[in-house]
Amino acid sequence: MVNAPVQCSACFKTSRKSTVLGVTGAQRSTISSTTMTSSSQIDKPVWYTDGAKAGSNAGAGVWSVGSRTELSYTLTGTASVLQTELFAIGAHSILERGYYGKHIYICSDSHTAFRLVHSTVVKSGLVKDCVDLLTRLGSVNRVRLLWMPSQSGVQSNERAHELARLGASRHDLTGQCHISVDLWVQGPGMRHTKALLSGPSEELGTELINLDRAQLRLVVGLVTGHWHLRKHLTRLGLAQDSVYDGCGEGDTPLHLITQCVGLADVRNDVLGTSDNNFDLGGSGAARLLRFARESGLPAGPLWS
Numbered sequence: 001m002v003n004a005p006v007q008c009s010a011c012f013k014t015s016r017k018s019t020v021l022g023v024t025g026a027q028r029s030t031i032s033s034t035t036m037t038s039s040s041q042i043d044k045p046v047w048y049t050d051g052a053k054a055g056s057n058a059g060a061g062v063w064s065v066g067s068r069t070e071l072s073y074t075l076t077g078t079a080s081v082l083q084t085e086l087f088a089i090g091a092h093s094i095l096e097r098g099y100y101g102k103h104i105y106i107c108s109d110s111h112t113a114f115r116l117v118h119s120t121v122v123k124s125g126l127v128k129d130c131v132d133l134l135t136r137l138g139s140v141n142r143v144r145l146l147w148m149p150s151q152s153g154v155q156s157n158e159r160a161h162e163l164a165r166l167g168a169s170r171h172d173l174t175g176q177c178h179i180s181v182d183l184w185v186q187g188p189g190m191r192h193t194k195a196l197l198s199g200p201s202e203e204l205g206t207e208l209i210n211l212d213r214a215q216l217r218l219v220v221g222l223v224t225g226h227w228h229l230r231k232h233l234t235r236l237g238l239a240q241d242s243v244y245d246g247c248g249e250g251d252t253p254l255h256l257i258t259q260c261v262g263l264a265d266v267r268n269d270v271l272g273t274s275d276n277n278f279d280l281g282g283s284g285a286a287r288l289l290r291f292a293r294e295s296g297l298p299a300g301p302l303w304s
Contacts, residue, residue: 051084059167
């Protein structure tokens with residue numbers, strides 16, 4: 001087993017200009033490595049972690065050798081395998097043990113997760129949560145992250161994997177742990193799309209892949225704002241007037257879908273709302289296509 005210890009004492013601070021987090025070289029702990037032939041060499045607290053995906057479900061598992069603690073988490077199905085592994089490494093159950101003055105080992109078979117945790121620039125809220133927990137744990141303990149090859153035959157590592165698969169096999173949505181999607185909400189730009197989509201949606205993904213090319217092009221154009229309406233065409237120099245005839249205001253997809261008074265009846269009938277709280281998630285693509293059709297929005301370029 002390869003030992004890649006990280007002494008978690010770095011200080012993170014949010015940049016005012018973006019959601020990117022950074023640390024200086026002086027703040028980042030040093031990294032060293034040793035080779036260990038067996039986990040039996042360690043007589044300190046050892047936590048084995050792993051993540052898993054099973055179809056549209058996801059899970060994370062944590063197993064402690066010393067305390068014989070086993071934890072299985074069911075995560076939202078939109079989580080990637082990497083996200084499940086980061087969630088397991090940063091599990092709050094380790095912090096809640098109240099360790100003080102201990103030498104703690106946290107094991108994982110994910111090189112990528114360890115690389116992200118130790119990166120000098122963090123762009124993910126989940127990675128930041130993981131680093132914050134390790135920093136708190138390392139403020140009163142010595143913490144080492146150990147990489148262990150998957151399927152290496154180490155019983156405790158296999159047990160963590162079993163717990164992760166158990167979490168991914170559950171279908172109880174009420175007990176799910178939600179992976180943060182704060183980068184979607186807090187990230188710069190994408191104002192138009194964020195107003196119509198609150199975050200990742202498996203149902204939406206399934207719906208989109210079943211659309212034909214023309215339908216998919218229309219949905220993407222309306223959601224991103226890059227569609228053949230007057231405001232967009234004016235920016236491209238292809239039209240002189242950017243006002244929608246039905247209300248006298250800016251002719252943008254976001255305005256027409258959420259605010260235009262001239263389309264209030266159609267919006268209420270098709271989208272089920274008369275105000276600006278429409279969310280594309282779920283079966284929103286079908287409703288959006290119907291709204292475009294009944295509103296008379298162009299289904300393609302206005303020029304031949």
